[in-house]
Amino acid sequence: MTCGPVGQGRFSIFRLVVYFTHTASLSLSLSNQKRKTVSRVVFIIHIKETNTFISTTTENPPRFPSDSLLFLSNKFQSIFRIAEILIFSAMNLFGFLLFLTLSSIASAYEKFDSHLLPRPLILEYPNNIEIRFKESDEDLQLLCSSWRFAVETNNLTPWKTIPSECAGFVKDYMTGKAYNFDLEMVSREAGIYARSIELVGDGNDVWIFDIDETLLSNLPYYADHGYGLEVFDGHEFDKWVEKGLAPAIESSLKLYEEVLGLGFKVFLLTGRSERHRSVTVENLRNAGFQNWDELLLRNLEDLGKSATIFKSERRNEMVKEGYRILGNSGDQWSDLLGYTVSNRSFKLPNPMYYIP
Numbered sequence: 278m279t280c281g282p283v284g285q286g287r288f289s290i291f292r293l294v295v296y297f298t299h300t301a302s303l304s305l306s307l308s309n310q311k312r313k314t315v316s317r318v319v320f321i322i323h324i325k326e327t328n329t330f331i332s333t334t335t336e337n338p339p340r341f342p343s344d345s346l347l348f349l350s351n352k353f354q355s356i357f358r359i360a361e362i363l364i365f366s367a368m369n370l371f372g373f374l375l376f377l378t379l380s381s382i383a384s385a386y387e388k389f390d391s392h393l394l395p396r397p398l399i400l401e402y403p404n405n406i407e408i409r410f411k412e413s414d415e416d417l418q419l420l421c422s423s424w425r426f427a428v429e430t431n432n433l434t435p436w437k438t439i440p441s442e443c444a445g446f447v448k449d450y451m452t453g454k455a456y457n458f459d460l461e462m463v464s465r466e467a468g469i470y471a472r473s474i475e476l477v478g479d480g481n482d483v484w485i486f487d488i489d490e491t492l493l494s495n496l497p498y499y500a501d502h503g504y505g506l507e508v509f510d511g512h513e514f515d516k517w518v519e520k521g522l523a524p525a526i527e528s529s530l531k532l533y534e535e536v537l538g539l540g541f542k543v544f545l546l547t548g549r550s551e552r553h554r555s556v557t558v559e560n561l562r563n564a565g566f567q568n569w570d571e572l573l574l575r576n577l578e579d580l581g582k583s584a585t586i587f588k589s590e591r592r593n594e595m596v597k598e599g600y601r602i603l604g605n606s607g608d609q610w611s612d613l614l615g616y617t618v619s620n621r622s623f624k625l626p627n628p629m630y631y632i633p
């Protein structure tokens with residue numbers, strides 16, 4: 278019987294399967310250096326096992342039957358030996374390919390840090406995230422731009438704060454060039470209109486200006502309160518008003534001086550309280566505004582009225598007194614709408630708050 282070589286061959290195949298499986302599992306979790314070491318050990322064992330198998334096969338070659346009684350058993354034994362050689366050859370090829378694979382993986386990974394297999398995925402993932410965020414930022418900018426357009430065109434239902442998603446957008450707008458460009462555009466067009474009018478010259482041609490965010494800027498106050506992100510706090514705002522430090526909106530000051538020079542009477546119509554008259558006068562003068570004809574503030578009986586009603590009532594009184602309201606500048610639609618409206622109204626930009 279040729280038990281020796283057959284047993285040796287079975288033992289070799291069993292060992293090959295064990296260490297190939299073990300090596301494959303190890304390669305998924307080891308570092309590059311260890312993976313390379315394992316692949317080299319696999320190769321050495323593989324060569325050793327091959328030599329052992331070849332030597333035992335050479336020393337115990339398959340024997341052919343010498344008589345008819347042993348023919349069948351020898352025939353089966355030879356077939357089994359041939360099958361074993363074929364299987365072993367296949368394992369040789371598999372082992373060599375595994376060695377090449379492990380070596381190439383280890384070499385490739387040496388280009389990167391000694392991270393585990395997911396490293397290439399991690400390298401690609403931030404790029405995808407960045408693109409998605411970039412698209413999202415663009416969409417957000419467009420949405421906030423649409424929101425601001427709706428504010429300025431008076432298409433929104435009454436609102437108390439700016440959308441939290443647009444906090445950065447509004448801040449950038451108010452502190453960047455865009456806000457000043459928009460202010461200058463409004464004042465320039467208002468000036469063109471004012472110069473186009475042939476005044477009667479009887480002292481009854483009137484231009485109305487609102488004060489807050491029209492002549493004076495409260496941007497220093499709103500910079501400390503989220504540019505409209507916080508719900509309006511009248512008590513805190515009054516503290517700011519009483520400081521009398523609001524700077525002029527330069528483009529409005531230019532228009533103001535121009536319409537005065539053209540012969541308009543200038544009426545200042547504001548939602549500020551009568552108790553703030555003196556500080557408002559002082560603030561206006563310090564900011565460069567002079568020679569207005571009337572400063573109209575809310576008195577006690579006006580405190581519960583909407584701005585639209587309060588200002589419409591004041592405009593109506595002006596008309597009853599014989600004034601012609603030819604121009605009106607304000608940052609809120611409630612400065613401009615209602616009844617007894619001006620011949621032309623000029624809406625200044627203000628995405629920070631809404632006054633009904």
Ligand SMILES: [Mg+2]
Binds near residue numbers: 487488489490608609
């Ligand atoms: Mg205003």
